[in-house]
Amino acid sequence: MTRPTDPRILPSDITRSELFLNRRRLLELGVAGAAFGASGVNHLALGADAPPPVDRYKAPRNAAFSVTETPNTLEEISSYNNFYEFGTDKSDPAMNARAFKPTPWSITVDGEAEVKGSFTLEDILKPQALEERVYRMRCVEAWSMVIPWVGFPLGDLIKRFRPTSKAKYVAFTTLMDPKQMPGERDRVLDWPYVEGLRMDEAMHPLTLLAVGVYGKVLPNQNGAPIRLVVPWKYGFKGIKSIVRISFTENQPRTSWSGAAANEYGFYANVNPAVDHPRWSQATERHIGGSSLFAKRQPTLPFNGYASQVASLYTGMDLRRYF
Amino acid sequence: MFLAALVPAMLLAGGALGVGPKQLGADPVRTLLHSCGLTALNLLLITLAVTPLRQLTGWNNVQRLRRMLGLFAFFYALLHFTVYAWLDQGLDVKAIGADILKRPYITIGMLALLMLIPLAVTSTNGWMRRLRKRWQRLHYLIYPIAILGVWHFWWQVKKDIREPLLYVVMLGVLLGYRLLRAPLRRLLTSRCGSATVRERT
Ligand code: HEM
Numbered sequence: 001m002t003r004p005t006d007p008r009i010l011p012s013d014i015t016r017s018e019l020f021l022n023r024r025r026l027l028e029l030g031v032a033g034a035a036f037g038a039s040g041v042n043h044l045a046l047g048a049d050a051p052p053p054v055d056r057y058k059a060p061r062n063a064a065f066s067v068t069e070t071p072n073t074l075e076e077i078s079s080y081n082n083f084y085e086f087g088t089d090k091s092d093p094a095m096n097a098r099a100f101k102p103t104p105w106s107i108t109v110d111g112e113a114e115v116k117g118s119f120t121l122e123d124i125l126k127p128q129a130l131e132e133r134v135y136r137m138r139c140v141e142a143w144s145m146v147i148p149w150v151g152f153p154l155g156d157l158i159k160r161f162r163p164t165s166k167a168k169y170v171a172f173t174t175l176m177d178p179k180q181m182p183g184e185r186d187r188v189l190d191w192p193y194v195e196g197l198r199m200d201e202a203m204h205p206l207t208l209l210a211v212g213v214y215g216k217v218l219p220n221q222n223g224a225p226i227r228l229v230v231p232w233k234y235g236f237k238g239i240k241s242i243v244r245i246s247f248t249e250n251q252p253r254t255s256w257s258g259a260a261a262n263e264y265g266f267y268a269n270v271n272p273a274v275d276h277p278r279w280s281q282a283t284e285r286h287i288g289g290s291s292l293f294a295k296r297q298p299t300l301p302f303n304g305y306a307s308q309v310a311s312l313y314t315g316m317d318l319r320r321y322f
Numbered sequence: 323m324f325l326a327a328l329v330p331a332m333l334l335a336g337g338a339l340g341v342g343p344k345q346l347g348a349d350p351v352r353t354l355l356h357s358c359g360l361t362a363l364n365l366l367l368i369t370l371a372v373t374p375l376r377q378l379t380g381w382n383n384v385q386r387l388r389r390m391l392g393l394f395a396f397f398y399a400l401l402h403f404t405v406y407a408w409l410d411q412g413l414d415v416k417a418i419g420a421d422i423l424k425r426p427y428i429t430i431g432m433l434a435l436l437m438l439i440p441l442a443v444t445s446t447n448g449w450m451r452r453l454r455k456r457w458q459r460l461h462y463l464i465y466p467i468a469i470l471g472v473w474h475f476w477w478q479v480k481k482d483i484r485e486p487l488l489y490v491v492m493l494g495v496l497l498g499y500r501l502l503r504a505p506l507r508r509l510l511t512s513r514c515g516s517a518t519v520r521e522r523t
Contacts, residue, residue: 186484188481278425
């Protein structure tokens with residue numbers, strides 16, 4: 001956050017993302033056309049087809065909560081994903097999430113709260129003012145991106161449900177629907193995906209619920225229609241396609257720490273001093289950029305957000321609670 | 323065959339230069355690293371399949387390809403290591419050293435690569451002649467190398483072990499064939515008595 005201003009300008013990036021999308025759409029149309037016979041060119045000429053990328057979530061940038069580094073392109077953000085519900089390869093989600101239907105959508109709220117029940121996405125969004133926040137994203141696999149999310153603070157939503165004094169944690173659950181999410185047919189993880197935060201982490205102003213990226217509706221492969229973003233934690237904490245929010249007294253059993261507790265902790269704070277048992281977390285490869293020879297960059301404590309969040313963990317042994 | 327074994331390298335080089343059908347995606351270094359690693363492992367297993375193929379089909383000419391396939395496996399393993407050391411780690415000797423010592427999957431990968439070196443060096447006719455019987459014995463190293471290669475793959479995946487599992491099975495078949503061949507033959511010959519079982523070595 002206190003990093004030097006990047007001389008490269010942002011608006012150009014946004015145009016760039018549009019170009020990419022268009023190119024992709026052209027490709028898709030071409031393929032669809034070919035599949036239906038040789039009429040691909042006609043389709044293009046007529047401009048008939050799927051709705052254009054929706055700019056529904058254009059929102060003002062919250063500069064105080066944004067880094068100044070150049071964001072990755074939408075093409076990069078939407079083609080390189082870990083979303084095991086759509087396959088374990090990083091290119092799988094973009095391919096397998098095409099048919100996914102993020103509307104209509106509703107979220108069940110339960111547990112230690114006064115306001116509970118099922119809420120449509122529209123219910124959830126109506127009173128929230130959306131804003132853009134450019135966050136750093138650090139994957140546990142030691143790569144990183146910079147992403148212009150559009151969303152609102154999770155804390156604002158939580159207040160609306162009025163959690164009781166017993167609510168110490170918030171747990172989130174991803175949609176379980178193997179028909180739409182082919183990855184859930186394989187028992188790679190214990191589906192459905194569950195993530196969780198301690199209440200103070202959930203209420204922290206940096207913790208975001210995102211519904212868009214680059215002012216557009218979230219691509220399915222990025223967790224449409226609504227996902228969590230916790231920029232000081234490893235990416236797997238950012239649960240996608242959320243259908244349930246539960247307030248609990250006890251620490252929820254989360255998917256990755258349940259699958260391999262020695263490798264993935266509940267906290268999963270980005271920490272260059274605590275290696276993954278199988279690889280170093282000291283440095284990361286930033287995705288994008290022009291050169292194959294770009295150097296790895298050092299990983300920062302709490303992914304560069306230490307000044308805002310380190311106080312949440314005072315007195316805690318971060319080697320033990322990794 | 324020589325050209326076929328070069329195809330993956332050319333596709334990757336094309337991708338790196340932005341030409342040709344292969345695209346390296348958002349993380350080109352990872353794509354290069356993984357493609358070279360997988361190609362090396364594929365070639366190792368193909369090399370190990372040569373002898374069974376000859377024995378089962380009687381197609382003796384394949385044997386001549388074996389050394390070249392092995393050399394290409396070494397070539398891709400070396401490329402894989404180069405991508406790791408140069409593009410991924412930026413030739414940071416300290417980081418690479420720490421990785422080799424601390425990360426078991428990298429330790430065994432390195433071991434496999436080091437063991438491939440004497441095999442590559444002695445792959446010429448001259449060395450073959452000079453070492454005679456010892457050449458054969460030296461080149462049995464290919465078995466532990468293949469095991470280490472598959473093991474290295476197994477250890478570095480995060481959760482989805484299906485692909486490395488496939489390699490374990492393939493390696494198991496190739497090694498199992500060698501272990502079971504002699505006893506099976508003996509069984510067959512004793513059963514069939516004088517039936518002619520042509521011995522091919
Ligand atoms: C005979 C030698 C070797 C073989 C056959 C081999 C094979 C492989 C294979 C199959 C993969 C996985 C590719 C994939 O997931 O698609 C891989 C990954 C990898 N190998 Fe090797 N390898 C060898 C030697 C080495 C050496 C010497 C090093 C480094 C010193 C090394 C470092 C790596 C790294 C860093 C990865 C990627 C891990 C990740 O992305 O998390 N390998 N290798």
